[in-house]
Amino acid sequence: MQAEQSSSALLDLAVHAITRKEGGSFPCEQGDTILSGALRAGVGMAYECNAGECGSCKVTLVSGEVHDLKPEAGGLRPRERERGKILACQCVPQGPCTVSFREDAEAVPRISPAIRQAWFVRSEPITHDIWEFTFQTSGSAEFLPGQYALLKLPGMSERRSYSMSNLPNSDGIWQFQIRRVPGGAATGILFERMAEGDVCTLDGPYSNAYLRDATRGIVCIAGGSGLAPMLSIVRGALAQPALKDVDIHLFYGGRQPRDLFTLDRFVDLAPHARRLNFIPAVSCEDDALDGWSGERGYIHDCVGRLMGDRFQNSEFYMAGPPPMVEAVRRLLILEKGVATERIHYDRFF
Ligand SMILES: Cc1cc2nc3c(=O)[nH]c(=O)nc-3n(C[C@H](O)[C@H](O)[C@H](O)COP(=O)(O)OP(=O)(O)OC[C@H]3O[C@@H](n4cnc5c(N)ncnc54)[C@H](O)[C@@H]3O)c2cc1C
Ligand code: FES
Secondary structure (H helix, E strand, O other): OHHHHHHHHHHHHOEEEEEEOOOOEEEEEOOOOHHHHHHHOOOOOOOOOOOOOOOOOEEEEEEOOEEEOOOOOOOOOHHHHHOOEEEOOOEEEOOOEEEEOOOOHHHOOOOOOEEEEEEEEEEEEOOOOEEEEEEEOOOOEOOOOOOEEEEEOOOOOOOEEEEEOOOOEOOOEEEEEEEOOOOOHHHHHHHHOOOOOOEEEEEEEEOOOOOOOOOOEEEEEEEHHHHHHHHHHHHHHHHOHHHOOOOEEEEEEEOOHHHOOOHHHOOOOHHHOOOEEEEEEEOOOOHHHOOOOOEEOOHHHHHHHHOOOOHHHEEEEEEEOHHHHHHHHHHHHHHOOOOHHHEEEEEOO
């Protein structure tokens, strides 16, 4: 029994070598997915959601065995599975493996993701169903504005992606703005069961939709739960001296007025109200909207209507539900001719 336990403990700590068929290799440690192993080693493996749904991290498993954390994940079609494709963000190697994929220079992380323990500090409401959650780690909170972390909450074996809303800092403060999902496992714990001092695992940072230093106008577009990374990007832009003359627009779409907030809610942003164009909009066509004097309609329509001739001279960032991101991408690429390199987004599956 003792021998069995110690050999399984050794297996848990095993480092598996992942060889790339096209050349090179990297280690994958302690139950890490192939994607996390690659990024921790500075290898440019393409990805987006880390949740098994976008399909960006597809690689071919040439040899070796993996444990698939989410066999029903929507990012891979059954035929692709049959042809040996796997989702690197959901597959944990069980021994040495060989995989085949094209390296993506854009995906080489500027900050390698790392696993830390995080302590829950507090939560406070922003709207009726979005709350801000503050965690603390020892050491600094290192990330780029716009990035997200994977949280493993107490009592959960799966991780969930949540974007940071604050700025990197040496105090180890990580803030998230999270929307309550009815019947959701992680949001159920966050909204109902977290107590000060509760410990969870935080792995990050991830995402390629971070603030670029191009001195073009900045347009941030968020729907629902997509608020956090857009606030981080706005904060990052306001803090960068090189971007001091750049115009910033923040579009935020909700269904009804109660889904929205005013800029006064964020004390650090209020003084920038003249430079920061905040445009909240409601999409619900309802008599209950009597008294709402702001923008109406879907957020992509508002962007199309209000950005005038600024499309060619702006950098676009967006986050939120996949249909919203797709609608804005269609507007930008097909109708306005914006180059894809100037569009940065995370879809919240
Ligand atoms: C890159 C990225 C960044 C993100 N950033 C944020 C962020 O900043 N803020 C934010 O709020 N969210 C964010 N998300 C979404 C977040 O990761 C979670 O998906 C979300 O909080 C829901 O998690 P949950 O565990 O509460 O819900 P889940 O338990 O995953 O449930 C999701 C939905 O499925 C339903 N469901 C669950 N189990 C079943 C079942 N057995 N049968 C039928 N239906 C079922 C639930 O009722 C619910 O409607 C992000 C996602 C991604 C990919
Ligand atoms: S499916 Fe793996 S990163 Fe989205």
